[in-house]
Amino acid sequence: MSARLTDGTASADFLARVASCQARIESVLDAALTLPDPGTERLRDAMRYSVLGAGKRLRPTLVYLTGESLGAPLARLDAPAAAVELIHVYSLVHDDLPAMDDDDLRRGRATCHRAYDEATAILVGDALQALAFAVLANEPMLGTSAETRLAMIRLLARATGTGGMAGGQAVDLAAVGHTLTVAAIENMHRRKTGALIQCSVLLGALAAGVQQGAEIAALERFGAEIGLAFQIQDDILDVEGDPLVLGKSTGADAAHSKPTYPSTAGLAASRLRAGELRDAAIAALEPLGARAAGLAQLAKLVVDRSS
């Protein structure tokens, strides 16, 4: 994501900050996946294969940028940043399974069930979900109370389950071969992708001790808008993106007869809507003032990306 920008508005400083978030989460995830359990080396290898070495790390970056903007030390953000990425990767591994989207390529490599096998891929997703909650409950998070950790677990469980990602995926499965309204597509995207992206923003705020009031309302709105914008841009890239740049096959949505934003509203309207959501996300940050400059730049990156 950081490597390819089309509008040239992101500063070199900001891109360096994003790159440093990406490097930091890589090492945090590596440590979280150093599992000592003998007899499960293949499972561990498949988990590491699925998680490490690739990915835009948008969700952890949101945790870091939000938390830092509000004054949280980086070390306190590692656990929530890792947790959201572990949930995200588990969902990719399961979504790629033959019974779901049946995809062969992900992040430029064979999908987990192609590189290993289906049973292992099912277990990888299952174990990554458990690990996400384990990390939030276990890892050092200096200066964070048990109440705040519990609030984080509550948010993550909600964003992951039927009210969020899993529910959105069920809607997505049910939609195959059907025509949806634009409103129904937006609802599906808000749950399948948006809930976890919004959760990432809110976990960063919680880690900074911001739990309620105008700042949380602003960040909830910001997270919801960029969550939807991100998925619409994903749909657009599935139509017109470069598979080499994306690291996954394009045209998959159409091949699966999945209704998407572009297939429903058209490409031009999709681009307009993504820009509108980016602007609404940036506008939502107003109560945070100058502290939110990084988040505003990230909102631009989310829409003006080619991978």
Add this chain to the structure above:
Amino acid sequence: MSARLTDGTASADFLARVASCQARIESVLDAALTLPDPGTERLRDAMRYSVLGAGKRLRPTLVYLTGESLGAPLARLDAPAAAVELIHVYSLVHDDLPAMDDDDLRRGRATCHRAYDEATAILVGDALQALAFAVLANEPMLGTSAETRLAMIRLLARATGTGGMAGGQAVDLAAVGHTLTVAAIENMHRRKTGALIQCSVLLGALAAGVQQGAEIAALERFGAEIGLAFQIQDDILDVEGDPLVLGKSTGADAAHSKPTYPSTAGLAASRLRAGELRDAAIAALEPLGARAAGLAQLAKLVVDRSS
């Protein structure tokens, strides 16, 4: 489990207590699965189909009996009791998938992927896992501190992930077609089945405010011994049980070339070992005195059952 006993040692009072735990958890699970999310009715129905109306409810019963023995009010035990059963059912739904054990029958009914479809069954397991953590983080648990809840989530995540159930399942997959030593079988069973059973005992203790000392050490031992005893008895029933009584096909382990306790040590040695573990579990309860009478009776039920 409560309906069929072979040794006649369980009192009518105790059986009534087990039946009341089973009835109580049924209504708690029903409430937890009353999900309002529109558009995901099929997922919700498949979750309810998988969880409600059947099952021995051993794990919730362990939470209730342990917690009650140590003085916790029943209402405080509902959330952990529901959480362990939701994790257990998620593991059954995923284990039954074609890429795993490929089973058609479970608890006397079609398995989830046969009654619905594979994609739905994958999502059902995923969503049940998230719900288990949501229940522990959200539900009222009067008189339980945030620290204690966090400790519960920590234990549950450990019992569920690579160090417990998911790791044990990976060992199980790797063992297909191989000969294992009795020690390796025991290790696999302790992780795949034992970890969550032990966790159920410990969650009951945590809810009662018992966190360390001789009582916890006794309950850890007790949980470990009955966890292994339970799985050995499961292996025995897979050889000589009645499919109508069990509600699932027998002979599945042999058909899948899975090494089991009986296939490795023989049936007679398996029965001996299960009895030995039952006795060790009961002996472990000694520091708890008369309060542990119910747990001791449950240890007998676990081994002397025909379903």
